[in-house]
Amino acid sequence: MAAPKQATDPSRREDASAVDYLTELGARVRAARARRGMTRKILAHDSGVSERYLAKLETGEGNISVLVLRQIADAMDMRMLDLVSVGEQLSPQMQSLYQLARQMTEQELAQANSILKEALGHKTGRAKAKRISLIGLRGAGKSTLGPILSEKLGFGFIELNKQIEQEFGATLAEIFSLAGQPSFRRFERRCLQDIIESHDEIVISTGGSIVADEKTFSLLVQHTHVIWLQATPGEHMSRVVEQGDLRPMAGSQEAMADLKQILSAREPLYGRADEVCNTSGRAIDETAQNLLEIAEGLLAANSDQSP
Ligand SMILES: Nc1ncnc2c1ncn2[C@@H]1O[C@H](COP(=O)(O)OP(=O)(O)OP(=O)(O)O)[C@@H](O)[C@H]1O
Ligand SMILES: O=C(O)C1=C[C@@H](O)[C@@H](O)[C@H](O)C1
Ligand SMILES: [Mg+2]
Known part of the structure; x- marks a missing residue:
């Protein structure tokens, strides 16, 4: 037996x-x-x-x-x-807000959003200081435009993923394979928190997936002026391939379908940005100028709100 x-x-x-x-x-x-x-x-x-x-x-x-x-x-x-x-339960306050939001139409939701933003304006305005963050999918131009914008503004520049690598003494690939995605997300949040605490004038280029972690992304939204760099799926793909990353070419039909799926899944999250900068079909110089105007607009609105 x-x-x-x-x-x-x-x-x-x-x-x-x-x-x-x-x-x-x-x-x-x-x-x-x-x-x-x-x-x-x-x-x-x-x-x-x-x-x-x-x-x-x-x-x-x-x-x-x-x-x-x-x-x-x-x-x-x-x-x-x-x-x-x-x-991962919602707190009672969040549940109450969620129930309220569920009963609203899209139009009412937009209205509620701006009422809340205005009501809490002085708080969020100060909390964002002169921090600008760039978000968007791979190839959007975060790493290309971030340093240009910081120079034009006279602010410092931080590439969040590089900061994480320095802080934890390992490459992103090593962090993902040795420690796993949840650890990476914790490192990312801790690094962002440190940057926010130590810099009031800064341009931060983030990783494309920062929006995937609700708490980290909320931290970014509350403490930085977030600009979403947009491009068409075709341009995201061609830019990444031009950078020499041939992975998307392995079965390009499938890779393109994946990219479109990721983009559409993330669009509502990227859409929480304060502003959008369209990079499609534009030269880098032209986009950088447009981005500067957007950033200056956000900073000016912020200084109007400050007490
Ligand atoms: N209008 C534009 N704005 C920004 N980049 C552009 C533009 N047109 C072409 N490019 C090219 O697109 C690429 C953008 O790549 P970049 O590494 O900056 O993207 P990223 O958002 O940092 O991506 P990742 O998430 O992979 O870090 C660069 O090679 C850049 O030269
Ligand atoms: O867009 C993505 O899914 C990612 C982008 C990178 O910057 C990293 O944040 C990570 O490798 C995932
Ligand atoms: Mg980059």
Whole structure:
């Protein structure tokens, strides 16, 4: 007869973490239901999921399907994300804002955004000081235009990714392969925080994926005047290839589709920038001049707001 599996068996460890996860998920559903004052019967009625199944789920016994979880989240008017992502819950204040925002039309959202920005204007204005950051996809021109802009403004210049490499004594590739993406994101945030604390007049060229981390990107938005350097997908691709990076050529159809997908996924995030600078079909000199005007406009608006 085969010996029973020991606790050190990796498959057992996976089982244990799955049980913990399902228990946590169940507790979240129960807590969310309780916060809304919904009995299990009401949630069953509103979601179309049986009371019996809900009871199993809430005690961590049911390995729920994504679609059923969506029914439950919808019935409680909440994001599935807040049920499934352990350790990443919205604070009560954020939840309240989120609920409010969910009921608004796009037009009302834009209005709410500018009302909030204005109401908090003196705070954000000071918080941004004379820091300009450039964001955008690979080949947008962040590294090319950043130093030119800093020279024209008489400010310092920092290439965030280079700063991270210096700070942590390893190349980006090494950081990604040895420490992994989550560590890179932590280093990136820490570096940005240090730069913000130590520089009031600076141009920062960021990495294209800085928008992927909500906290880091919020830090950037709150403490710098963010300018999104835009280009067409074709130009992003041709510029990267011209720089000698031949990776995008491996199956160029697929690479182009990937690039377009990344761009469209990031567009709403890049869209949080204070201003946009279109670099497409323009010479570097011309773009640099336009970028300078945009930056000066942002700095002037900021000095108007300062107390
Ligand atoms: N109008 C323009 N503005 C900026 N760069 C341009 C323009 N036209 C062509 N280029 C070229 O596009 C390339 C932009 O590359 P750059 O390395 O500055 O992009 P990046 O945004 O820093 O990308 P990455 O995310 O890979 O660091 C350069 O080779 C530059 O010469
Ligand atoms: O756009 C991207 O996805 C990236 C751009 C680089 O600057 C780095 O931030 C990282 O390698 C990822
Ligand atoms: Mg660059």
